Amino acid sequence: MHPLLHKGLKFVYAAFLLASGTKHLVTVVWGDPSVMATGYEELGAQAFVSAVLETGFLLPFICLTKVAGGALLLLPGREPLGVLVAFPYATGMLLWGVFMVPSHLAIMGGIFLLNAALMFANWTHYQPLWKRPAGR
16 A cells, blocks of 8 residues: 555544544533434434443443544554554444445445555554464
8 A cells, every 4th residue: 555545544544533432422421422313214223322322331432442543543653453443343333334324334334444444554463463373
């Protein structure tokens, strides 16, 4: 991947993760989190978000994970870890678009593709994870 494209994708994805994670965390902690369940035409999506909000911990955990992933992307030498931290979120968003809110599939697919492109760009850092240790 071209270094300039890589840097651009990294900063766009980090900015998205930090901004959306912080915004949703502020809404959950200090705002009215019930607004997050509105705005979906799909009743199943509204019920799902309401159930996630009722747990009291799941949405703040997701938001903190997004913020952590975005921050790690910006720290020198920590980009590969940030991409891995954000991967479950990106996968969840893709599945959210496919199964719950098809009208948002393009946006959710874009989030997943950003993460996948950054995983591809950092693949040399992940290769040792797939190798067997010597002597086994």
